[in-house]
Amino acid sequence: MDDTYLPNEAKIIERIHEGPGIFTLRLQFTDPKINEAYTFAPGQFNMLYLHGVGEIAISIVSDPHSDEYYNHTIRVVGRVTRGFEQLECGDCIGIRGPYGRGWPLEKAKGKDVVVITGGLGCAPVVSVFNYIINRRSEFGTISLMQGVKHSSDLIFRERFQRLKDIPNIKIYVGADKSDMHWPWYKGRVLDLVPKMELNPDNTIAFMCGPEMMMKAAVEALAEHNIDETDLYLNMERNMHCAVGHCGHCQYGGQFICKDGPVFSYPEIKELFAKEGF
Numbered sequence: 001m002d003d004t005y006l007p008n009e010a011k012i013i014e015r016i017h018e019g020p021g022i023f024t025l026r027l028q029f030t031d032p033k034i035n036e037a038y039t040f041a042p043g044q045f046n047m048l049y050l051h052g053v054g055e056i057a058i059s060i061v062s063d064p065h066s067d068e069y070y071n072h073t074i075r076v077v078g079r080v081t082r083g084f085e086q087l088e089c090g091d092c093i094g095i096r097g098p099y100g101r102g103w104p105l106e107k108a109k110g111k112d113v114v115v116i117t118g119g120l121g122c123a124p125v126v127s128v129f130n131y132i133i134n135r136r137s138e139f140g141t142i143s144l145m146q147g148v149k150h151s152s153d154l155i156f157r158e159r160f161q162r163l164k165d166i167p168n169i170k171i172y173v174g175a176d177k178s179d180m181h182w183p184w185y186k187g188r189v190l191d192l193v194p195k196m197e198l199n200p201d202n203t204i205a206f207m208c209g210p211e212m213m214m215k216a217a218v219e220a221l222a223e224h225n226i227d228e229t230d231l232y233l234n235m236e237r238n239m240h241c242a243v244g245h246c247g248h249c250q251y252g253g254q255f256i257c258k259d260g261p262v263f264s265y266p267e268i269k270e271l272f273a274k275e276g277f
C-alpha cells in the first residue's frame, strides 16, 4: 500500500507559550525507531494532523542535530491551528514529513549571512538561525533583520535581546508603529538596508515573510550588488498533499511543496510578487 499520506503518531513533550496566540510544541514520535531514523534540514516542513480536524503545513524550527525532539512554532489563525492550541503535554498528533527543499546552508558556509524576516511569519528561518548559532565558526558575520507592523507583534523578544550580546551578530529590528518603550528602530526595518556594510562578493541572504516585503528586500540588496543567485526566499502557499500530487501549491511550472519552499531568486523571478500567482 502507498503510505505517502499516512501520518506517524507523535507525542507532545512540552508546550511553550511564545506570545498571544503563538506557541511551540516539542514533539517526539511514539515509535522509537521512527524517532531515531527521523532527519530533516533547516527550512523543511512537516504536515501536522489533528485527529478529526485537519492537516496543515508547519515549518520545523529546531536544529536537526541538537536533541531527540523537534519543535514547531504555531500561530493561531483558523480552524486547525485553533485545535492545536487546545492540546497539552502528553497529547498525540499525526506527523508526516519532512517535506520540501530547505535553505542552502552548505553554500552559506564561510559567507556573511543576512536573514530578513517580516511580520509574524519568521518560523521558516528560525531553524536556520539556530543552525548557524550552534556552528558559529563556520559562518561569517550574521545580520538578522526582523520587521513587524506593530511593536506588540514581535515574538521571541528576549531572544533578540540575548542575540545582541553574541559577537559578530548584528540585530536590526524595526516596527512601522511602536509604543514609547520600543528599544529598536522606529520605522520600516528595510530602511536600514542601505546603511548596512555588506560585502557583495561574500554575502548570501535568506528571506521570509510577506511577498511584498521580500520584493522590497530583494531590491534593497540589489543596490549592494549582491548577486541574484545569492538571494533565497521562502514561499508560502496553501498546501494539501505536500508531495507534488494535488497542484494546490503550483507556482508556474513548479510546486512550492516539493521544489521549494526555499527558492533562489532567479528560479522564481518571473512570477514573484505578481498578483494572481
Ligand SMILES: Cc1cc2nc3c(=O)[nH]c(=O)nc-3n(C[C@H](O)[C@H](O)[C@H](O)COP(=O)(O)OP(=O)(O)OC[C@H]3O[C@@H](n4cnc5c(N)ncnc54)[C@H](O)[C@@H]3O)c2cc1C
Pocket: 045, 056, 057, 058, 059, 060, 072, 073, 074, 075, 076, 077, 078, 079, 080, 081, 082, 123, 124, 236, 237, 238, 239, 261
Ligand atoms: C511550507 C509552510 C510552512 C508553514 N510554517 C508555518 C509555521 O511554522 N507556523 C505557522 O504558524 N504557520 C505556518 N504555515 C502556515 C500554516 O500552514 C497555516 O497558518 C495553516 O494552514 C492555517 O490553518 P487553519 O486551519 O488554522 O486556518 P484556516 O482556517 O485554513 O485559515 C485561516 C486564515 O489563514 C490563511 N491561511 C491558511 N493557510 C495559509 C498558508 N499556508 N499561508 C498563508 N495563509 C494561510 C487563510 O487564507 C485564512 O485567512 C506554513 C505554511 C506553509 C505552506
Ligand code: FES
Pocket: 238, 239, 240, 241, 242, 243, 244, 245, 246, 247, 248, 249, 250, 255, 256, 257, 258
Ligand atoms: S501541496 Fe499538493 S502539489 Fe503541492
